[in-house]
Amino acid sequence: MTKYILTAVLLIATLLSAQGNLPESRQATFIEAVTSGEVMIKAKGTAGKSGMFGLKEEESVKLAEIDARKSAVYFVIYGGAGLDGLVRSEEEKRKFGPLEQGFFAAENIQKFIAWEANSFDSRVKVAGGEKIRIEKQFRVNRAAIQTFLTDQRVIEKLEDITEELGMPTLMALPEVKPGQNPLAELRSNSVLKQGASVIESYLTQKKYNVVAPEQAQQIYEQQKAQLNLKGHEEDLSYMIALSVGSDIYVSYTITVDTRKVGSSDVRKASVSVRAYETTTARLLGTETGYSEESAAPANALVEAAVTNALNNVISRINSYWQDDLKNGAQYKIIFNLLGNFDEDTRLDIADAASKSLKKIAGRIKENIVAEKTIDYLVWIQDKDLQSPSALYRELRREFSNIFTQGKLKQITLNRKLIVVGIE
Secondary structure (H helix, E strand, O other): OHHHHHHHHHHHHHHHHHHOOOOOOOEEEEEEEOOOOEEEEEEEEEEOOEEOOEEOHHHHHHHHHHHHHHHHHHHHHHEEOOEEOOOOOHHHHHHHHHHHHHHOOHHHHHHHEEEEOOOOOEEEEEOOOOEEEEEEEEEEEHHHHHHHHHHOOOOOOHHHHOOOOOOOEEEEEEOOOOOOOHHHHHHHOHHHHHHHHHHHHHHHHOOOEEEOHHHHHHHHHHHHHHOOOOOOOOOHHHHHHHHOOOOEEEEEEEEEEEEEEOOEEEEEEEEEEEEEEOOOOEEEEEEEEEOOOEOOOHHHHHHHHHHHHHHHHHHHHHHHHHHHHOOOEEEEEEEEEOOOOOHHHHHHHHHHHHHHHHHHOOEEEEEEEOOOEEEEEEEEOOHHHOOHHHHHHHHHHHHHHHOOOOOEEEEEEOOOEEEEEEO
16 A cells, blocks of 8 residues: 555656646637737636645735746647647657746746736636636737747747748738639728738738739739639639739638627627638638627727737748748749640640759649640749749750750749740
8 A cells, every 4th residue: 555655646746847837727718819929818827825724825826827827828839729839840849848847937937928917807716625726818929939939949930941032922812702803802892901901011010022912903914814724714813813923812801790789889800811822722721810899990800800810820821831942932834835736746845844844843743734735833942043034044945955846935924923835
């Protein structure tokens, strides 16, 4: 019996030692993104301190508040429902492991709490009255935590990875029905225009390159005749984003609901945001953000809902961009057969296109080989070729060496799309 008691004591001691500075509760809920760098979290904290006459309640409450602060920050670091964590991969968790105990020291955690409520949402006794559990709201400085993690090399700085190619270029467009022009919807709908402005402001603050829809209109009109791509005839957002050379486009929908509370109108905004890879229209991330219900103007509520939705979507965009850049600069290359070629010659052209791209690119993916169109995705690792003009010149040289019966003609060159004609 003595042996079993000793084993149990050692096990409890080991668990307590492993816990160390980490929060006991680890229960938290995401409320909203207050700004692009701060999030509101409701967190629980649990603690209990015993004295000669039982639970020391006020001291236990203070310790429970510290535990709640830790739980709020823990939630921001590792994520949960409604909020993507800053530390996500197993490699990042491995790097953070040795820093974890020091990071969660009470005096260190306080640096990342921008604000906390003066009152509790709840306060109850638990564990048979031996502990106190409190719940309250905190505003956590997510940007400061991210800076700490990048300084400690736990997570990579996006700027380090994008030193050669820069941050991705993004464009925000409202989500519309197939065949509708999102640029026309922007001009006619003030709420959608407000949403675009908020998204563009958020992205600019995060140092992304942003293409405004007004800039895109003229370029799109010039190039739309060349962008009649099979499978995307109805997806004008995809075609517009591709025509102006954005890496990623963000589509969004906005809903503002109004109801009566007494004699006042109160409103609540919801915004759904989706991010797509421009070259393929592949969905990278989707999130819905909500504002609080209030009598505030619709524009203010839309801004709050957009910010809530974007925080998670942006973290997924960053993960995608970091992974994709390791393969090199990505381009969509379309060969248009302009001449009258017989079937055998068309096969020779397709073969020459494939061989040329394999010599130039680190990786290629064939999308379409049709009678008049050959469509590829390529990833260029050679830094001397990571510009549209340099890549086109090298492609033209390689293609001419392999296929001597025709020549390449430049149609469109931008940072995501190269369209060439063969005649």
